Amino acid sequence: MIFRFLLTLGFILLLAGSGESASDYKQALTKSILYFEAQRSGKLPSNQRATWRADSALRDGSDAGRDLVGGYYDSGDNVKFGFPLAFTITTLSWGVVEFRGQLAAAGELQNALTAVRWGTDYLLKAHTAADELYVEVGDGSSDHSCWQRPEDMTTPRTSYKIDASHPGSDVAGETAAAMAAGSIALRPSDPRYATNLINHAKQLFDFARNHPGLYQNSVPVAGQFYSSSGSDDELLWAAAWLHRATGDQSYLDFIAGFNNNGGVRSMFSWDDKFVGAQVLISKLILEKKVANSGNWIQYKNNAEQFICSVLQKGGNNVKISPGGILWFQPWNNLQYTTAAMLVLAAHADHLSSAKTSLQCPSGGVSPNEIIAFVGRQVDYILGNNPKKMSYMVGFGQKWPVKVHHRGASIISVRKDSTPVDCKGGFDKWFYSPNPNPNVIEGAIVGGPDAGDGYSDDRGNYQQAEPATVTTAAIVGVLARLT
Numbered sequence: 001m002i003f004r005f006l007l008t009l010g011f012i013l014l015l016a017g018s019g020e021s022a023s024d025y026k027q028a029l030t031k032s033i034l035y036f037e038a039q040r041s042g043k044l045p046s047n048q049r050a051t052w053r054a055d056s057a058l059r060d061g062s063d064a065g066r067d068l069v070g071g072y073y074d075s076g077d078n079v080k081f082g083f084p085l086a087f088t089i090t091t092l093s094w095g096v097v098e099f100r101g102q103l104a105a106a107g108e109l110q111n112a113l114t115a116v117r118w119g120t121d122y123l124l125k126a127h128t129a130a131d132e133l134y135v136e137v138g139d140g141s142s143d144h145s146c147w148q149r150p151e152d153m154t155t156p157r158t159s160y161k162i163d164a165s166h167p168g169s170d171v172a173g174e175t176a177a178a179m180a181a182g183s184i185a186l187r188p189s190d191p192r193y194a195t196n197l198i199n200h201a202k203q204l205f206d207f208a209r210n211h212p213g214l215y216q217n218s219v220p221v222a223g224q225f226y227s228s229s230g231s232d233d234e235l236l237w238a239a240a241w242l243h244r245a246t247g248d249q250s251y252l253d254f255i256a257g258f259n260n261n262g263g264v265r266s267m268f269s270w271d272d273k274f275v276g277a278q279v280l281i282s283k284l285i286l287e288k289k290v291a292n293s294g295n296w297i298q299y300k301n302n303a304e305q306f307i308c309s310v311l312q313k314g315g316n317n318v319k320i321s322p323g324g325i326l327w328f329q330p331w332n333n334l335q336y337t338t339a340a341m342l343v344l345a346a347h348a349d350h351l352s353s354a355k356t357s358l359q360c361p362s363g364g365v366s367p368n369e370i371i372a373f374v375g376r377q378v379d380y381i382l383g384n385n386p387k388k389m390s391y392m393v394g395f396g397q398k399w400p401v402k403v404h405h406r407g408a409s410i411i412s413v414r415k416d417s418t419p420v421d422c423k424g425g426f427d428k429w430f431y432s433p434n435p436n437p438n439v440i441e442g443a444i445v446g447g448p449d450a451g452d453g454y455s456d457d458r459g460n461y462q463q464a465e466p467a468t469v470t471t472a473a474i475v476g477v478l479a480r481l482t
Contacts, residue, residue, distance in 0.1 A: 020379050022482055026106050028382055028395050028442075029478035033108055035442030035471050036092075036115040038407070041080060041150065042070035042122075052412035052438040056150035057157060060137045061125075064159040068137050071122030075467035076405035078150045079143050082126065082135035083215065083226045086174040087270040088468040089119035090241070091342060093181035094276070095476015097244075098346045100185075102479040112475060113186060120182040120197060123175055128161075130203045135171050135215060136160040140225045147406055147425030151413040154422060160219045168215025169208040173234030174273070176204035180241035198245055205238050229271055232260040237273040240280040252290065255281065261298050264305045266318075267328050268339040270469050278303035279347050286354035307347060308360035310340050311373055315361050323386040323452035326377060331462045334381060334391060334447035338473040341374045345480045348374070375481055378474070381444065386452040393466070394441035401435035402458045404465035408440040409458060430458055444470045 020028075038050040041057045060080070061068030072088065074081045096103060096112050103109040126134040142155045162168035179201035187194035214231065216223025236258055243251035262274030281299040284290045291297075308314035310326065318340075319327040328336035348370035351358060358365040376384075383390040383398070390396035393403055403409070410420055410429045415437075420429070443466035448454040454463055 020375075020382055020384070020481075024382065025378070025478050025481040028378075028392060029103075029106055029108055029475065029482055030111075031392065031394055031442035032444075032471050032475050032478055033111045033115055033442065035440065035466075036072065036118065036468070038440045038443070039072040039468055040070075040118060041073050050441075052414060053407060054151050054413050057137070057153065060157055061134070061159050063157070064134070064161070066125070066128055066134065066159065068122075068125055068134055068159055070118070070125065071137075072119060072468050073150060076403070076461070076465040077140070077143050078148070078153055078155070078406060079138035079140050079225075080122075080136065081140075081222065081226050082133070083171045083174060083222065083228065084270040084467070084469050085119065086123065086171065086178040087273070088472040089116060089123065089178040090174065090181045090237075091339065091469070092116055092119070092472040092475055093178065093185040094346070095342060095473070095479065096185040097181065098349065099476045099479040102482055103476075106479060106482045108479070113189060115475075116182050116185050117193075120179060120186070123178060124196070124200060127175065127200050127204060129163075131164040131207045131211065132161055133163075133168070133172055133175060133204065133207070134159055134161045135168060135219055136222050139221060141221070146422035147410075147430045148420050148422060149407050149410045149413055149425075152419045152421075160221065162215055162218050164207075164211050166218035167211035167213035168218050169212045170228040170231035170234045171215040172204045172208035172211075173231055173238040176201040176208060176238040177234065177241045177273070179204065180238065180245040183245050198242075201238070201242060201245070205235075205242060208235055208238065226270065232258075233262060233273040233277065236260070236262070236277040237280075240277045244280060256295065261295065262302060264302050264309075266306075267336045268306075268343050269336055275303060275306050275343055278306075279343055279350070282347065283350045286350050286356070303343075303347065304358055304360075307344055307358065307370070308362070308365075310344060311360065311365060311370065313360035313362035313365060319450070321448065321450055321452050323380065323448075324376065325380045325385065325448065325452070327450045330449065332446035332465065332467060332470065334444055335467060335470040335473070337377060337381070337447070338444065338470050338477065341377055341477045342473040344370050344374050345477050349480070371480070374477060378477060378481060381447070381474075385448070387448065387454055389454065391445050391447050391454075393443040393445070394439050400445050400454075400456045400464060402456050402464065403436055403440060403443060403445060404458050404461045405436070405440055405443070408438045408443075409436045411437045440466070442471060444474065446470075
C-alpha cells in the first residue's frame with residue numbers, strides 16, 4: 001500500500017514538474033486554432049467564433065479581373081503575403097498529418113481541418129493558370145503607414161503575380177508543398193477536393209522547376225517584407241510532400257538527383273525549409289523506403305545534427321536564454337522556436353515508430369526525452385518563464401494586452417461601425433495606453449528577448465506582433481502534448 005502511494009505521489013510530482021497539464025495543453029490547442037479565425041480575410045461564415053471580426057477585403061483581385069477573396073492576413077497588418085501564407089498552410093497541415101489522432105481525441109480535428117481549408121481554398125484561387133500564381137494582395141508600405149481595421153481598409157489592394165516571364169520558383173514550390181500537405185490532411189474527409197489540390201500542386205512544382213528565379217525579382221514589393229534567400233529548399237520540400245501525398249516515384253527520383261541537401265541548418269522557417277524536407281526524407285529512411293546510405297543518409301544526418309543542436313546536445317548548440325527558451329534572433333523569435341518544436345515532435349514519433357533513438361555528440365536521446373524537451377519549450381511559451389506570463393494571448397492568468405495587431409487594437413466594427421481612417425487609427429488606438437479592446441485568442445507574439453525580457457507595447461513590433469507562421473507550427477505540437 002505504501003509502495004502504491006509513493007508510486008502515485010511520484011506520478012503526480014512528475015506531472016507537476018512538466019509545467020502544464022494535459023488539460024492546459026488542450027485549452028492552448030483550442031485557442032491556437034481559434035486564432036486563425038481572427039486572421040481570416042474575406043466573407044466570414046455564419047459559424048465564425050472570433051465574433052469581433054467581420055467581412056473584409058471583398059473585392060480582392062478585382063483589379064486583375066480575378067476572385068482573390070479569402071485567405072489569411074499575415075500578422076498584425078492587413079496584407080496577404082503569399083510566401084509566408086503558403087508556409088503557414090504547410091506547417092499547419094503537417095501538424096494535422098502527424099498528429100491527426102491526438103487532434104481527434106482533443107475534439108479539435110474538424111477545427112484544424114477548417115483552418116487548413118480556409119487557406120487552401122485561397123491558394124487554389126490564387127493559382128489561376130498552370131504557370132500563373134498570385135503571390136500578394138495589398139501593399140506593405142501603404143498598409144504599414146495606416147492603422148485600420150481590415151473592415152475599414154482604404155489602402156490599395158493591388159494584386160501581384162508570378163508567371164513564366166516573371167518567375168518565382170520559391171513561392172511556387174512552397175505553394176505546391178502547401179497544397180500537397182493539405183491534400184493529405186483533407187483527403188479522408190473530402191477525397192475529390194484533395195485530388196484537386198494534388199493536381200494544382202503538381203502543376204506548381206513543374207512551374208517552379210521549369211522557371212527558376214526568386215519571386216522578389218518579379219514582385220519587388222514582396223521582397224521588401226518577405227525576401228527569399230533561395231528556392232532549392234522549396235523544391236526539395238515540395239518534392240518530399242508530393243511524394244508523401246502521391247507515392248509517385250518520380251518525386252523520389254527528383255530528390256535522389258538533387259544537388260543540394262541543405263547541409264546542417266541553423267533554423268527552420270518560412271524562408272528555410274531544408275530541415276523540414278530532411279525530416280520527411282529521414283522518415284523514409286527509418287521506414288526502409290529508401291537506402292540508409294549514400295546521399296539519402298546525408299539528409300538524415302543533417303536533420304539530426306540540427307535537432308541535437310536544438311536539444312543542447314550537439315557540437316554547435318542553438319543559443320538558449322537564461323530562463324530556458326531557444327533563442328534564434330530578435331525579430332519574432334518564437335516563430336523559430338515553434339517551428340523547431342514541430343520538427344522535433346515529428347522526428348521523435350518517427351524514431352519511436354522505428355524503435356530507435358537519436359544519437360547526438362553528447363550521447364543518445366530517446367524519443368520520450370525529445371518530447372519532454374518540446375514540452376519544456378511549450379511550457380515556457382505558455383507561462384513557465386521568468387516573466388510568469390503566457391506569450392499566447394488569452395491563455396493563463398497573464399498575457400500581452402497591447403498586441404501589435406490592427407484589428408485587435410481597434411474597437412470591433414460590430415460594436416462601433418464608425419470608420420477608422422488611416423491616421424486616426426494611430427491617434428486613437430495605436431498610441432492608446434489601454435489594453436486592446438479585442439482579445440486575439442491563440443495568437444503567439446514575437447516573444448521575449450535573449451535575456452527573457454519583454455515589453456508589452458504596441459510599438460514594440462519585434463516582440464509584440466503575432467504572425468500566422470508562429471501559431472501554425474504549434475498546433476500539431478500542442479496536439480502531441482495533449
